Amino acid sequence: MKKRNTKPILITNAEGRKQHPLVALSASMSTAEIGRLLGHGNHSTASIYLSRARKTPTLTIPAGWVLPIARALKVAPASLRPDLYLPYWHVDEASS
Numbered sequence: 001m002k003k004r005n006t007k008p009i010l011i012t013n014a015e016g017r018k019q020h021p022l023v024a025l026s027a028s029m030s031t032a033e034i035g036r037l038l039g040h041g042n043h044s045t046a047s048i049y050l051s052r053a054r055k056t057p058t059l060t061i062p063a064g065w066v067l068p069i070a071r072a073l074k075v076a077p078a079s080l081r082p083d084l085y086l087p088y089w090h091v092d093e094a095s096s
Contacts, residue, residue, distance in 0.1 A: 004083040007058045020053035021061065021080055025072055037068050067091055
């Protein structure tokens, strides 16, 4: 059986370069704000994943982080984790 793709779809930035969704998110908010968005008291976990995402653009996003990141970036969850969400599922901004 073929393994399902867990890699996020890369986001194109203002310069036209493709980058990991966490790196794109860091362009609009600080690492501390990303940590709070993901439910962490300090920013170290977000900082570690952000540095890994810069090195490895195909880094898998943890399942618990998909919905908050999808809301912040205004993208479908399937673009972040195609193995967990169907392409037509969307998150609304009002639900938290």
